[in-house]
Amino acid sequence: MTKIHILRERIPVANKLLEACSLCPRLCGVNRTTGETGFCRSGLRPKVASAYVHYWEEPPVSGERGSGTIFFSNCTQRCIFCQNYPISQLGVGREIEIEELAYMMLSLQAKKVHNINLVTPTHFIPQILKALELAFQEGLNLPILYNCGGYERVATMQLLEGIVDIYLPDAKYGDDAAALSYSGSACYTAINMAAIKEMYRQVGNLSLDEDGTAERGLIVRHLVLPGMVSGTEQVLKRLSDEISSGLYLSLMSQYFPAHSAKANPPLDRKLKPSEYERAVQACHRAGLDNGWIQEL
Numbered sequence: 001m002t003k004i005h006i007l008r009e010r011i012p013v014a015n016k017l018l019e020a021c022s023l024c025p026r027l028c029g030v031n032r033t034t035g036e037t038g039f040c041r042s043g044l045r046p047k048v049a050s051a052y053v054h055y056w057e058e059p060p061v062s063g064e065r066g067s068g069t070i071f072f073s074n075c076t077q078r079c080i081f082c083q084n085y086p087i088s089q090l091g092v093g094r095e096i097e098i099e100e101l102a103y104m105m106l107s108l109q110a111k112k113v114h115n116i117n118l119v120t121p122t123h124f125i126p127q128i129l130k131a132l133e134l135a136f137q138e139g140l141n142l143p144i145l146y147n148c149g150g151y152e153r154v155a156t157m158q159l160l161e162g163i164v165d166i167y168l169p170d171a172k173y174g175d176d177a178a179a180l181s182y183s184g185s186a187c188y189t190a191i192n193m194a195a196i197k198e199m200y201r202q203v204g205n206l207s208l209d210e211d212g213t214a215e216r217g218l219i220v221r222h223l224v225l226p227g228m229v230s231g232t233e234q235v236l237k238r239l240s241d242e243i244s245s246g247l248y249l250s251l252m253s254q255y256f257p258a259h260s261a262k263a264n265p266p267l268d269r270k271l272k273p274s275e276y277e278r279a280v281q282a283c284h285r286a287g288l289d290n291g292w293i294q295e296l
């Protein structure tokens with residue numbers, strides 16, 4: 001079955017979810033088709049903050065020609081340290097028609113990017129699926145990359161099977177109390193691990209084309225937080241034990257205190273080199289040797 005055929009089956013199912021919204025684990029139950037909004041403050045029309053060519057994602061994602069990034073407004077989580085909080089929590093962006101979203105995808109393809117990179121897309125999945133159908137009909141043929149916070153329902157991820165080629169989820173926390181305190185996300189660790197397992201089931205390990213750019217597969221991101229409140233040791237061990245020690249991990253060190261983190265120690269400071277070194281050691285202990293470690 002082609003992606004267009006799959007989409008024709010999935011779009012009605014996805015649209016139905018908007019009538020009593022259960023796209024994400026918040027399960028708000030609001031009718032977004034009549035303009036009601038839930039936790040993510042998102043209505044019926046997709047809201048987009050920016051569409052641009054991104055050169056600084058992981059090397060196989062950006063490649064030489066960049067990743068065609070579409071950054072959606074609002075979010076299903078509320079991280080107190082979010083670097084993009086004006087977009088994710090204050091709703092900066094513009095509501096657009098689905099046809100314009102399809103046009104954005106085609107415009108990025110015309111710039112020769114390697115993929116279409118959908119950032120924070122979960123609360124707009126039905127609208128994105130419809131835009132993809134329109135864009136595929138007009139010749140979109142790039143890998144579709146799903147770049148998300150990892151707080152996802154398995155049933156919602158199943159709507160993306162055969163459509164998304166590359167998953168790029170966060171595994172933010174190894175501890176539920178921290179996830180609740182810092183992102184307002186209950187039961188994060190079990191929900192996150194189940195979602196990543198489903199993504200891995202769909203696309204498997206990362207595979208690259210002859211130029212070294214991503215064609216298909218899973219990359220998991222983990223941002224190490226000050227004071228190790230991200231539960232780095234636990235989350236890396238779980239990823240290795242429950243999914244695969246061969247998975248590609250992006251272990252990120254670039255934390256800085258954005259948004260309300262400045263008033264919430266230990267998140268009010270940057271990472272110490274000793275903390276990142278501890279995370280790197282945890283990565284080696286877990287046997288996660290594929291992926292990217294940064295400088296600090």
Ligand code: SF4
Nearest residue numbers: 021024027028038040
């Ligand atoms: S997508 Fe938004 S409205 Fe729907 S369940 Fe999640 S937070 Fe609630």
